[in-house]
Amino acid sequence: MDITVNILLTIATAATPLLIAAIGELVVERSGVLNLGVEGMMIMGAVGGFGASYLTGSPWIGLLAAIAMGAVFSLLFAVMTLSLATNQVATGLSLTLLGLGLSGMMGTSFVGQPGERLPNIDIPGLTSIPVIGRLLFGQDPIFYISIALTAAVMWFLFKTRTGLTLRSIGDSHTSAHALGIKVIRYRYLAVIFGGACAGLAGGHLSLVYTPQWVENMSAGRGWIALALVVFASWRPWRVLAGAYIFGAVWIGQLHAQAFGIPVPSQFLSSLPYLATVVVLVLISRNKRLTMMNTPASLGQPFVPDR
Amino acid sequence: MMRLELVKRPQRSALFSALSPFIAFALTIIAGAIMFALLGVNPLTAFNIYFIEPISQVWQLHELAIKAAPLILIAVGLSVCYKANIWNIGAEGQFILGGIVGSIIPVLFPQFEGPLVLPLMLLLGMVGGAAYAAIPALLKTRFGTNEILTSLMLVYVAQLFLDWLVRGPWRDPQGHGFPQTIQFGDSAVLPELMPDAGRANWGFVFALVAAVLVWILMSRMLKGFEVRVLGSSPRAGRFAGFGLNRMVFFAFLLSGALAGLAGISEVSGAIGQLQPVISPGYGFTAIIVAFLGRLNPIGIVAAGLVLALTYLGGEAVQSALGISDKVARVFQGMLLFFVLGCDTLIHYRIRLIGLALTKPQDAAKLEAAPKLKEAR
Numbered sequence: 001m002d003i004t005v006n007i008l009l010t011i012a013t014a015a016t017p018l019l020i021a022a023i024g025e026l027v028v029e030r031s032g033v034l035n036l037g038v039e040g041m042m043i044m045g046a047v048g049g050f051g052a053s054y055l056t057g058s059p060w061i062g063l064l065a066a067i068a069m070g071a072v073f074s075l076l077f078a079v080m081t082l083s084l085a086t087n088q089v090a091t092g093l094s095l096t097l098l099g100l101g102l103s104g105m106m107g108t109s110f111v112g113q114p115g116e117r118l119p120n121i122d123i124p125g126l127t128s129i130p131v132i133g134r135l136l137f138g139q140d141p142i143f144y145i146s147i148a149l150t151a152a153v154m155w156f157l158f159k160t161r162t163g164l165t166l167r168s169i170g171d172s173h174t175s176a177h178a179l180g181i182k183v184i185r186y187r188y189l190a191v192i193f194g195g196a197c198a199g200l201a202g203g204h205l206s207l208v209y210t211p212q213w214v215e216n217m218s219a220g221r222g223w224i225a226l227a228l229v230v231f232a233s234w235r236p237w238r239v240l241a242g243a244y245i246f247g248a249v250w251i252g253q254l255h256a257q258a259f260g261i262p263v264p265s266q267f268l269s270s271l272p273y274l275a276t277v278v279v280l281v282l283i284s285r286n287k288r289l290t291m292m293n294t295p296a297s298l299g300q301p302f303v304p305d306r
Numbered sequence: 307m308m309r310l311e312l313v314k315r316p317q318r319s320a321l322f323s324a325l326s327p328f329i330a331f332a333l334t335i336i337a338g339a340i341m342f343a344l345l346g347v348n349p350l351t352a353f354n355i356y357f358i359e360p361i362s363q364v365w366q367l368h369e370l371a372i373k374a375a376p377l378i379l380i381a382v383g384l385s386v387c388y389k390a391n392i393w394n395i396g397a398e399g400q401f402i403l404g405g406i407v408g409s410i411i412p413v414l415f416p417q418f419e420g421p422l423v424l425p426l427m428l429l430l431g432m433v434g435g436a437a438y439a440a441i442p443a444l445l446k447t448r449f450g451t452n453e454i455l456t457s458l459m460l461v462y463v464a465q466l467f468l469d470w471l472v473r474g475p476w477r478d479p480q481g482h483g484f485p486q487t488i489q490f491g492d493s494a495v496l497p498e499l500m501p502d503a504g505r506a507n508w509g510f511v512f513a514l515v516a517a518v519l520v521w522i523l524m525s526r527m528l529k530g531f532e533v534r535v536l537g538s539s540p541r542a543g544r545f546a547g548f549g550l551n552r553m554v555f556f557a558f559l560l561s562g563a564l565a566g567l568a569g570i571s572e573v574s575g576a577i578g579q580l581q582p583v584i585s586p587g588y589g590f591t592a593i594i595v596a597f598l599g600r601l602n603p604i605g606i607v608a609a610g611l612v613l614a615l616t617y618l619g620g621e622a623v624q625s626a627l628g629i630s631d632k633v634a635r636v637f638q639g640m641l642l643f644f645v646l647g648c649d650t651l652i653h654y655r656i657r658l659i660g661l662a663l664t665k666p667q668d669a670a671k672l673e674a675a676p677k678l679k680e681a682r
Contacts, residue, residue: 036454080643083310084650089393089454090597094642097590101635108630220462227455266470273462276455277445284451303312303654 007251012139013209015247016146017042017201021225022232022239023153024197029229030157031190032170034299036092037077039222040099041195045070045202047103050115050213059118059207063142066207070199071192073099078191082184085301100216107213115211118142142204149197154236166190170295173302183302198222220273227276231283233293249275312654322651327598327609330644337640347627355626356619366618368504372576373614375509376401376585378607379568380592382520383561385601389524391537392557396442396457397565398589399464400435404566405573405584406468407434409487412494413476413580419493427494427570435566436559438464443558447551461589469582476580487580496575509571514607516564521603533557565589586617594642613638
């Protein structure tokens with residue numbers, strides 16, 4: 001029983017960064033912007049979070065720094081694609097490349113330093129309930145943020161007027177502009193929100209998942225988060241489900257390696273990436289579903305005419 | 307509060323089209339100077355070590371050519387993809403597969419020697435890279451799967467596969483447990499161009515030939531026209547009877563083959579055996595090379611040399627100043643950023659507007675408009 005609880009807990013820990021980054025990117029893409037820089041913003045969040053926590057001694061300040069780092073870094077992308085109307089695919093890629101380099105440089109002095117883990121929430125009484133106690137009431141704070149964030153984004157996108165406006169911009173920026181909606185302003189806010197989420201996801205990696213700084217520690221999770229958004233056909237609750245499936249794959253291969261299954265560890269390590277490809281193929285086979293849900297102006301630059 | 311406003315030019319500006327990479331480079335230098343100053347290093351000293359010293363002797367120019375060759379080979383292929391609006395970002399994986407498949411002969415059949423070995427290896431490398439690139443192409447054309455994500459995911463798979471090979475079945479039994487294959491035999495090593503002057507090998511010649519061939523393809527042949535039409539307007543392309551699916555395969559196979567050639571050239575030339583890591587991110591840096599070179603093969607040759615210099619400079623500042631060689635990655639990322647930003651100037655004029663100022667002006671314009679009409 002304890003093993004099952006432990007495995008479920010590790011799955012939640014592996015799924016949380018994927019979920020947060022994907023939820024952020026979902027909002028960005030719903031506004032019609034494709035930011036391929038998730039991996040870069042995530043790794044910047046990870047290094048910023050670890051650095052601030054290491055220098056101040058407080059993982060909570062680290063958490064805030066991770067969010068701020070992701071948001072500031074995404075601003076670069078926003079200025080380029082929204083104000084200067086650059087190609088979104090190329091700009092997102094360069095954000096990732098720059099993030100991987102910059103984080104490596106900033107983190108040189110943090111390599112091998114012990115980090116402090118963000119403490120788990122412990123509610124006396126509730127946490128000690130067998131099985132569900134630790135699953136529901138004893139996890140790290142970012143886990144709760146991730147669940148609340150998913151619910152909040154669901155409510156925002158589908159139950160509020162602003163959310164409706166955001167989605168309308170994603171479907172047709174020209175019509176939205178004609179209606180007098182400030183397309184660029186909405187998109188700026190969406191991109192920064194996405195950046196903050198990616199930063200938080202990175203902070204989870206360096207403050208909870210493995211409380212230390214390792215170069216390239218995001219290991220493609222930003223890209224998997226991007227794939228999750230497509231997999232979820234731009235719906236928050238499906239992102240939640242997808243993130244947990246991928247968390248399970250990630251943890252499953254780690255446990256399989258630990259149990260000494262007679263398969264080379266490299267093959268097991270490649271499972272999350274192969275699973276991403278397979279899942280993308282399965283979801284894109286259903287063309288109508290994809291067509292219906294893809295924000296129609298996703299990835300297209302928009303320059304307001306006067 | 308200030309605001310940027312883009313005003314569409316009636317036609318693309320030839321001036322900025324030519325100037326943009328240079329402006330971008332200048333901006334990168336300025337940003338780099340600020341970065342070095344923040345790191346507590348005199349920017350002039352740093353630039354001297356970074357950009358001048360690594361290319362001040364003949365043998366160093368050979369090192370530059372070694373680094374530039376894979377970048378140019380890959381970027382030339384990618385430029386065709388990106389012109390066609392097809393996003394292959396998995397060249398790193400295709401590079402690795404080219405290295406692996408091309409190494410089949412020297413690793414598994416080391417007794418096979420002679421003048422045929424090298425051409426066969428290069429051919430196998432191209433086949434390996436192209437076959438690996440065919441996967442995202444097939445998934446895109448058959449199922450409509452996003453090629454950006456699939457091609458990228460396959461990079462991780464390729465890296466792990468290579469890692470397994472050199473630690474497992476292909477490991478040199480006499481290698482004292484080091485994760486590497488046997489050293490390639492003489493007939494499997496890409497010869498150096500001028501062994502007396504430096505290490506540069508035939509890979510650089512391949513890169514130049516590929517650039518010229520792709521330039522001819524893109525500017526003188528129907529296929530190149532097809533690429534451009536489908537890239538700028540898929541609808542127009544369909545009316546002209548150009549198949550988008552065929553184009554996806556063409557672009558992926560071409561760029562995959564060139565990345566594969568780069569991979570096997572690197573393995574048989576600069577390295578001489580397979581190791582767990584055979585590329586310092588050439589496949590990703592080549593994306594920057596492609597854009598810095600304006601997706602034009604000739605421009606890409608120049609851009610490849612510049613980006614190769616950022617690698618050498620990174621190594622130089624690491625050993626001379628103790629700064630992480632990640633500084634190269636930062637330079638590369640900044641360069642791409644500035645290039646993309648400057649490219650905006652080709653299609654738009656940029657006006658800076660103070661918000662407070664615009665409003666009365668706008669009002670004046672609105673008032674003036676009807677009067678103008680009356681005047682006519």
